[in-house]
Amino acid sequence: MFSNILIYFVIIPLLMLAGFALCRNDKQIRAVAVIGSTILIAMSVWLLVDYLALRQAGETAEMLFTGSWEWFGPLNICLAVGVDGVSIAMILLSSIIVFAGSFASWKIDDARHFFMWLLLLSTGVFGFFISIDLFTMFMFYEVALIPMYLLIGVWGTGRKEYSAMKLTLMLMGGSAFLMLSLIGIYYHSAPEGGQLTWNILEIAKNDAISQGWQYFLFPMCFVGFGVLGAMFPFHTWSPDGHACAPTAVSMLHAGVLMKLGGYGCFRVAMYLMPQAANDLAWIFLILTGISVVYGAFSACVQTDLKYINAYSSVSHCGMVLFAILMINTTAMTGAIMQMLSHGLMTALFFALIGMIYGRTHTRDIRLMGGLMKIMPFLGVGYVIAGMASLGLPGLSGFVAEMTIFVGSFEAGMKDFLAGAGSLRLVFTVIACASIVITAVYILRVVGKLLFGPVQDEHHLQLTDATWWERLSVITLVVSVAAIGCFPNFFESLIKFTFSPELFRAIGL
Amino acid sequence: MDYSQFLAMRQEIGVLLVFLLVFLYDTFMPKKALNATAGFTAILFSIFTVASFVWGNVGTVDAFAGMYSTSPVCSMIKNILNVGVVIVLIQSVRWTNGDMMVVRRGEFYELLLVTLFGMYLMISARHFLLFVIGLESASLPLAAMVAMDKNRYESHEAAIKYILTAVFSSAIFMMGLSFVYGLAGSLYFEDIALQLGSQVDTLLVVALAFVIAGVGFKLSLVPFHLWTADVYQGAPTSVTSYLSVISKGAAAFAFLVILVQAFGQFYSAAWEWMLYALIILTITVGNLFAIRQKNMKRFLAFSSISQAGYIMLGVVGCNEMGLAAMMYYILVYIFSNLAAFGVIGAIENQTGKVDMTDYNGLSKTNPWLACAMMLAMFSLAGIPPFAGFFSKFFIFTSAINQGSIAIYVLVLIALINTIASLYYYLLVVKAMYISPEEPQIATFRSALSERLGLWICVGGVIALGIVSFFYDAILEATANSPMFAFIG
């Protein structure tokens, strides 16, 4: 068991957790946080390199580094792990954001407990991404959710109690549906008389879920994960939750946790129930298509920086689910890219917003202005994040969105030419329109917040970023630019995942 | 008569032995030594518990012409209850050592052991006469225990409410039994099943409803639950914790035994649907009431009502998996709930405060207590990696094993209810950790016994789920149980 590298993605956060408990002062806590998160990044890079080397060597198995250890034998629950390109991308994303998040919360109050909860959350996130057993996956999923309550409730600002409660309850509401559908999948995971299993790969191989059951289980599964992916109309936890959360939590939550939703939709809902995914896609296409433009339009008139970003996340994460539903290799690749991209840039956004808020003590854009002059580093960072968000080539948002658009349009054309309706096509065009709206709200914020005359005399005394803040921002900016500049690397990493298995049942 | 039959009852006899020793100790030891009654009982009972784990299992044996039956499953559930009792005993040390309890210390333990004996009988009874004796000896002494807090009016009010409703309930129960007897001509579970055939008539349904009501009273299923909150609130905390976990666990098991052994063939015809209705009502109403409770004990009373609904999910599955899941749920529930009551008891003993608002800012003054409470709440709410998550997951899984769409709907309703329950469990966490108000409770160091009890509970809450041994052991005990032969 301990010879499998993946296990350490869970063990190391847990060790860090123990380390925090033993630390005696903030300095040691920070040291543990930095060392731990650096190890995590190093491990994910190692994993990435190892994975690519194996693929290069002609390894064609769907998942690599697999391992399965029996846990609850009678129910066939195993601690099964394994990764493919998508998981690795997500693991990489998570470790980068944990790293940046540690630096962003350098001076947090009660650092010990903060970091303990944060690392519990990370444990859940990593565990979720490495698991290929539905039970452990779901367990880690919930492990990742609950620390949010305390992180927001204790360290948050504003209406934190309300927001924390709302966020937790809504997400748990999603997971209620999810749990039911996972159990349902378990009971249909094998043909009559076969050994039931929770293992995703085996379920997919067995392909025993009948069409009727797929129709029943798929919507619940998709909605369950979709809530975390901020799908309209279950997204309202996101603005309130983000607005009240402390910086690192917003980063982790928007950056990684919301990806759990998209990843789950892809890995569980679509992968295990492709028939229903194909037939029922239209319902969710409409919902996610609405998410995309709806979030963008909502963001246009918000005045709170975090609200703007939260709605923008609704729009961008809607794009992820939207693309997944296209059931088209290109679009799905784009969806994963978008997850990566959105994760990084939204983490960057939230980091910067947190830093700005820490100085000005307001997030209302009407009360701020001309900050570029006062804190050029943060200002430039914000502009870069904004540019990434509105899809400037060379930054991550562009490649992701373009891949999605090309793929979706292809899927739409295919439907259209086959006389299968033009829903996909129409919604693709609508989704494309979001790039304009995105530009509107991003530039609106940038213009009001950073440019123009200084609004508040007191702001003139503020200082620019400290070194740890710079480090946090630079890490994220470099990651965003790396994806934007070398998309082919990530694209090919991800693409291999879309094996014919996924499309087999629907004849694609 | 074959006296070796008594060997099958070795667990019951063990309890009686402990009872006798405590009684003798309490009666004949000099007054000075009585301070140690609590410790004596706890140690003695712990020894019994261990012994019962080691020698308690005699395999599947019927004794006394089949009135009494024990099996690995029965011995397992008794052992599980024993563990809970050990924790209750440890946690109650400080309370019974209080000034007020000087003269009644022994009584408390004696009554407690008698009720435990009654529960053993309920579990092992395969004849309704024995069952009724067990039921009554499990509930009548409890009334005296509830009234133990002589100086508090609430304690008496709780006791009167308990005894009156309990007697009413047993009257209804026995009324139902009389109909069953009239229809079947026997009070043996097996004979009932054989005699009744599979024909359902109205009288039988009414009798069944009365029987379910009678046992549902012990389990506090809605609408037979109304005594619960008042009694939990009024009773001394140690009694409440005993009432909420041990008595409930025993009743749940007995309920399952009655339903499947005596009325198994009417499963899909009659009581499956009754259970659905009761489960939905229990979970929902329990949650709705719990939402706005301010008194911690009352709050946990309603929470335990809704937990009972989840426990019942193990019954509707009606198979070994369900049985195992139910027993596992009871085990986990014992640890989680006793952790919560342990904290409440510790704080009540120190300050006398039991309101949720008193817990504001507890994490600042008593971080360990707050942490234990939080873990208990998370476990009750079913948050991983704590044991409650696993028990909930397994009980849902076992229920769905039944496979109909109706069960999916039922589980979905139960799952949606978990959101409401999460809400009120988080309210406690919120009070302790988030509430900005000044802490109401000063920093204090709780007694050794309380800390020991809490550590055991917290250890259980963390380990029971992650370490799969416990679940596997239970499942092993339930495997191939002949109990479900009559499920049609």
Place this chain on the structure above:
Amino acid sequence: MEPVIPIIILALPLTMFLVLGLFGHKMSHPLAGVLGTAGMGVTMVLAYITAFTYFFSGNPEFIDADAHTRLQSIIFNVDWLAFTDSLVLRLGFLLDPISALLLVVITTISFMVHLYSNGYMRDHHGVWEKGFQRFYAFLSLFSFSMLGLVVATNIFQMYIFWELVGASSYLLIGFYYTKPSAVSASKKAFIVTRFADLGFLLGILVLSAYTGTFNFTDFTSTEVAEGVYRVSEGTAEGIRAMIQNSAAPMFMGASVLTWALVLIFMGGMGKSAMMPLHIWLPDAMEGPTPVSALIHAATMVVAGVYLVARLFPLYLMEEAALNIIVVVGALTALYAAMVACTQIDIKRVLAFSTISQIAFMMVSLGVARPEFHHGLGYMASMFHLFTHAMFKALLFLCAGALIHAIGSNDYTAMHGLRKHMPITHITFLIGCLAIAGIIPFAGFFSKDEILTATMGHSMLWYVWMSLVAGLTAFYMFRLYYLIFWWKEHKVPEGHHAPHDQPWTMTLPLVILAVVSCFAGFVPFGNLVTWNGEEMFDSVSFFTNFKALDWSVASISLAVAVVAILIATAMYKKENPLPAKMKNALPALWRWCHHRFYWDELYMFITHKIIFGCISKPIAWFDRHIVDGTMDGIAYVVQRSSYAIRSLQSGNIQRYVWVYLIGALLLGAVTAICLM
């Protein structure tokens, strides 16, 4: 050709951007300026070498000497992002007549502007502008993006750099970011072009979905050798056939190809400020004047023209698309010229003049047909692009010098500057003559060819465009007179008299003025034609002169001269004539002065409709309906919790009553259900 030099051409500006952007604030101002200028200088030289090699080396990669046809050559092409197996986004370097031409234009103007900015970006006391290094970094970024755009090998690469030039334009317009007007102008520019780019993107998606390729060469050319292509109408016809034979060749009454081309043209309209997407360009003058010269006069704004030219063989397949281009271009040309006559801000006059001139190029492309003089319109368009870049950059840089000297954008603060700033005066005059189309200045030749091509297509548009040419001459000379003549310049108390600027600013003026004088003699017909075929058998300095169609040339010359004379009469000396004119046609003047209220219309659409009628209601809906539902569920649960509290009345008798009813109901309901 080895890809080394092309790579450096692209890499050098990018490096400069990164170096100046990341470390600029640690450098001294002169170092940053010199570094930026030198980098651009090197790039310019390399671009010249490349263009020269392309046009004159006779290398078979570049020219089919037997057929006298210039070829398209892909110097390098690397995969950047593989969407699917066939749809691969590559970054490459396509060398053909127009990209070589644009390389020259961009690097020249860019270098001039780099040089010029050394002087412009500091005040009279030599104090550097704040963010001077940043300015150079952005200029480098822009140059990189623009170069990447013109050498694009596929339409998606073009889109990438298209976005990048948009962004660098945004950054440069908003260079004075503390000035609210600059911020809003930059925002406007970005959003309007973004909107247009949406069309471009959709066009690309449609085109690629049908054809399965992004490559320009797959749309318009046939491969003659490895990496070498020749423009061919046949390929474009093949594309058209492919779409016509597909399952859905028509959409809403027009062919899909038309839709795709019009959508792509929409992107061009945005960047090239065609009506109705022109509104950002006049506002973009909020940026520093060198930026206006580089981006908003010479290079970026012609990207739309370039885009259409790049896909010209494909446009030829759809008459409808070309007609739309002509109509849009002609309307824009007239509109912009009329508005230019009434503006006070000298940069705005120049901006509208730019719009009008680009519209000329568009019209020229729209009317170009292979059957008329080897596609004369195409050549004329590119020719005009080239000459216009030179003289318009010159005019802008002159305007910059004036603004720098006076400190205001309005001609009302200038007047009579000819004696104070002689060099600026002369160069500005040359620019005006060039744009007015006076022989032998550059604009004359290119504009004349445009008019010829237009006449070859349709008499209506010929008359129309000639009128616009006359208007052009009129408003330019109006501007010229109002700046340099009209009345004596009054130096305000305590100020120095205005004077010519330092050499860094003057030198580019002189160079560009010289180029404007002689650019018209470049034998474009042999260099840039739609299919690469050379127009003339042999060339000399006077080729263009000889090839003039005097029937057209004399008319246009006459129109220009008459217009100049009118302007002279009206504006040379202070007189009441302009005021009288204004009062004679008040409505027309007001509409022109307010630019036909386009801005107000857009304001209405964005603020009232998009923000007021869409965004705000959606935000409200989200808070109150969607979120309200969630809160409402919680509220209902809470309320129902209170509603049923009387169940737990505390009364034992009620308890057993409920118990009994419960038990009876349980039995009764089950019994009834069983019957």
Place this chain on the structure above:
Amino acid sequence: MEITMLYYLIPSLIMFCCGVYGFITRRNMIAILISLELMLNSVDINFAVFNRFLFPGELEGMFFTLFAIGIAAAETALAIAIIINVFRVSEKIDVRDVNKMKF
């Protein structure tokens, strides 16, 4: 007239109903206890009657009756003790006053 089972069962049922009615309507707790006795006794009658008429060869029902009587006695004793306790603390015997804990 032959005395059939119904002649016993109907009075037993009436007794039971009276007991329930008494429990629900009487305010005195002692009266409530008496009502409970009525209910329990009606159960006893049922068992005895069923045994006597339907299964005359056995004694199961009779035994049950005996035990039930014993249990009823224990219950009554306990209940009276608690009622006395309540009376001592609150000086009240009205069941409707015992409702301090509610909702």
